[in-house]
Amino acid sequence: MKSWRNAVVKGDASLERAIEALDKAALRIVLVVDEEGRLVGTLTDGDVRRALLKHRLLSVPVSQVMNRSPKTAEQDWGESRILSMLEEHDLLQLPIIDKERKVVGLTSLHDVLNKHRHDNPVFLMAGGFGTRLRPLTNNCPKPMLKIGDKPILEQILLSFVNAGFHRFYISTHYMPEVIRDYFGTGEKWGVSIQYIHEDEPLGTGGALGLLPHEEIDLPLFMMNGDLLTSLNIHSFLEFHENHGSVATMCVREYEHQVPYGVITSEGTQIKSMIEKPVHKFFVNAGIYLLNPELVKGVGHGVRVDMPTLLEQEIEEGRPVNMFPVHEYWLDIGRMDDFHRAQSEAFECNNG
Structure with a gap:
């Protein structure tokens, strides 16, 4: 400069x-x-x-x-x-x-x-059936459904590419050829893409066992392929590195309002009455950073879900942290989520 x-x-x-x-x-x-x-x-x-x-x-x-x-x-x-x-x-x-x-x-x-390029591998999970989005997913994997003019999975890929990441793995199971034909080797985006195919579904964490473990030498991003988010990827990586985590999970705050007045009591005596109280929880946002040793600890062909995998780490006394996501985040799991994403994409492009 x-x-x-x-x-x-x-x-x-x-x-x-x-x-x-x-x-x-x-x-x-x-x-x-x-x-x-x-x-x-x-x-x-x-x-x-x-x-x-x-x-x-x-x-x-x-x-x-x-x-x-x-x-x-x-x-x-x-x-x-x-x-x-x-x-x-x-x-x-x-x-x-x-x-x-x-x-x-x-x-x-x-x-x-x-000048900056991140060598951290990025693992995008794209093997689901998307049954709740049928008939849209009868002939198209859910991550390949278009929001605006691009498939969900491409929008996720671009968010990482724009942040300087270039090593990608994509897990496939349902209609893998649609994903492979579209993304190829990643040359179009100037990145490397390898495919991890699950012959049988192995749970949300089992595909980690199919990765080429010898290539996983830095904390690995793992993200569901049906999410739209403006998450600050660099802040997430910095948080993970600074907190000495073996794993960091992105979380979202979720509010649940009880539709009735809630009563607390001692015996038959009422102590308080709260009308339609709101309870707040942190819920899994489907985005993780995982240290290489955790990834390599998942055996080939082992079926395991991510919550179970992280609970095992916690039980072993290893630090698993959470990273609150305050940015835009949408899990496209149901038809109304899909329509909402389309509407918000339209507003963004025409606002």
């Missing part, structure tokens, strides 16, 4: 001088520092335009028009955390500071995305 030092100005520099630095550095940001080199603010093209619209003079100190509370990254942050910050706050650049707030670098979304 071009030298960020060309984009540094002092707080008492004029707005005109800052604009010159903005143009010369061509980084779309100016870093405003004090005499000790500590970051006190930033100036972007948008800040300049807002100042000009307010008829601010070019001679005013840049400190009067800069952003005084810029988002920053610390120099010991990993790329996953930096990318998560950039995406979460919709930023193009992020100043890097040390513990004394002195500027030590500048990173950008362009740089991170272009």
